[in-house]
Amino acid sequence: MSLPQPPASTQTSCYRHPDREAGRRCTRCGRAACTECLVQAAVGSHCVDCARQARPSATFKAKVWNARQITLVTYALIAVNVAVMIWMGIDDPASIGLRNRISGVQFDLGLARGLLADGQWYRLVSAGFLHFGIVHFAFNMLLLFQLGQLLEPAIGRVRFGLLYGAALLGGSAGAVLLEPRGLHGGASGAVFGLMAAAAVGLRYRGINPFSTSIGPLLLINLLLTFSIPGISIGGHLGGVVTGGAVALVVMAPPWKFPKWAPYVAPVAVALISIGVAVAVSRM
Numbered sequence: 001m002s003l004p005q006p007p008a009s010t011q012t013s014c015y016r017h018p019d020r021e022a023g024r025r026c027t028r029c030g031r032a033a034c035t036e037c038l039v040q041a042a043v044g045s046h047c048v049d050c051a052r053q054a055r056p057s058a059t060f061k062a063k064v065w066n067a068r069q070i071t072l073v074t075y076a077l078i079a080v081n082v083a084v085m086i087w088m089g090i091d092d093p094a095s096i097g098l099r100n101r102i103s104g105v106q107f108d109l110g111l112a113r114g115l116l117a118d119g120q121w122y123r124l125v126s127a128g129f130l131h132f133g134i135v136h137f138a139f140n141m142l143l144l145f146q147l148g149q150l151l152e153p154a155i156g157r158v159r160f161g162l163l164y165g166a167a168l169l170g171g172s173a174g175a176v177l178l179e180p181r182g183l184h185g186g187a188s189g190a191v192f193g194l195m196a197a198a199a200v201g202l203r204y205r206g207i208n209p210f211s212t213s214i215g216p217l218l219l220i221n222l223l224l225t226f227s228i229p230g231i232s233i234g235g236h237l238g239g240v241v242t243g244g245a246v247a248l249v250v251m252a253p254p255w256k257f258p259k260w261a262p263y264v265a266p267v268a269v270a271l272i273s274i275g276v277a278v279a280v281s282r283m
Contacts, residue, residue, distance in 0.1 A: 017034055017036070081140070085134075109127060110184060125169070143191045147194040148194075163246050167194065167243035171189015172277060186232070195217060201247060242269050250265060
């Protein structure tokens with residue numbers, strides 16, 4: 001007849017301190033740990049290693065922080081456009097209405113091939129902040145605000161600013177190339193570039209732009225470009241082409257291009273646009 005045996009010992013040592021008894025186990029990995037090596041979690045307790053792995057990386061924290069910030073570049077661009085519109089209103093109140101009238105400010109800032117030929121290259125940029133009437137201004141600022149809220153948090157302020165600048169200069173180059181006799185102005189070229197960039201970004205993510213509002217918005221605006229008299233066809237097309245070209249690099253997955261490429265690409269496209277405008281103005 002055998003005598004009853006005592007129960008087997010269930011004591012387990014801490015995985016980090018073998019000389020200490022572990023009272024509990026990590027609810028994530030199951031390792032036994034002493035009180036010092038356990039961290040209270042939302043559910044149960046985690047060992048210090050699991051707790052460390054669960055912490056977000058510095059890169060992730062930076063992305064979250066950036067996403068929570070206001071779209072500073074977008075607001076700054078809108079502010080410059082508003083300031084120019086106020087300047088126009090003070091100089092000639094009728095110029096911001098619905099009348100087909102060119103004011104002194106519009107002539108001083110507007111883009112035309114002949115004026116570029118005189119060396120007034122600043123017009124390639126200044127024309128992008130000039131508008132012909134309140135409707136023209138309001139429509140462009142609404143699109144700039146909406147697209148800025150979409151793109152600036154996604155790609156960052158610097159790359160968004162570079163994308164906008166490249167599309168603006170591309171629109172200016174397209175305007176003097178296709179419509180040399182007109183006086184051009186407006187943020188439309190840059191805004192069309194942002195629409196094209198948003199469409200490229202969606203395609204990179206496997207999303208059909210026409211299943212969202214971006215595709216129809218771009219298509220409708222292109223149709224209006226060719227349907228309504230007085231709209232700068234060259235400016236809009238130039239913005240679409242340059243904005244889309246820059247987006248192929250800027251909106252691409254991080255592994256597709258070197259880290260410096262999203263910064264170099266818009267600068268290169270901007271320089272090419274300036275070169276085209278210079279060459280056309282000398283014809």
